Amino acid sequence: MVRFGRWDDALREPAPPAEFRVTSAVWHYARGMARAAKGDFGAAATERDSIVAIATALPEATYFGLNPAGPLLRFAATHLEGEIAARSRKTADAIKLLTRAAGMQDSLQYDEPPPWPLQARQSLGDVLLTAGRPAEAARVYQEDLRRFPENGWSLYGLALAMRAQRGVPGAAAMEGRFTKAWAKSDVVLQGSRF
Secondary structure, eight states, X not given: OTTTTOHHHHHHSOOOOTXXXXXXXXXXXXXXXXXXXXXXXXXXXXXXXXXXXXXXXXXXXXXXXXXXXXXXXXXXXXXXXXXXXXXXXXHHHHHHHHHHHHHHHHTSOOOSSOSSSSOHHHHHHHHHHHTTOHHHHHHHHHHHHHHSTTOHHHHHHHHHHHHHXXXXXXXXXXXXXXXXXXXXOOOOOSSSOO
């Protein structure tokens, strides 16, 4: 629901049983992202605080896939905090937080599927593009594509960043790569995040 910006659906999801602490943290993350997207920043911050509280209380032996749950959830809280800053138009704070979140995400153990379904770099690239910093955004998307080759979200963002730089060669080719990667999707993108 978060990946595709289905904010109302995310907010309608019932809370998981309290004993499922990691699942509860993921639920708070989805609600926080929805609240931030809808402009309810105080409620989004409360959801972030709930993630941090759960992460802090978990025993070190708690895992989410191949990763200790604590660091994974601290990444999720930082990513959410960066989104709150971005959506409340605190661009400098958003860039700092999303850059930190990307580093935290990089430190997670490799797993298939990836340990977290959303890439902080896709949020960071979108924020940089919106801030009129397409060259920086392009570098962020290129790094994400190095880690996740032919990812449609980052291909789309990189194509936008290249077009925004006017005169940078390869923008049309990048759009072609995106079109190929996204050919079977029924979702129309307007950015690398909803």
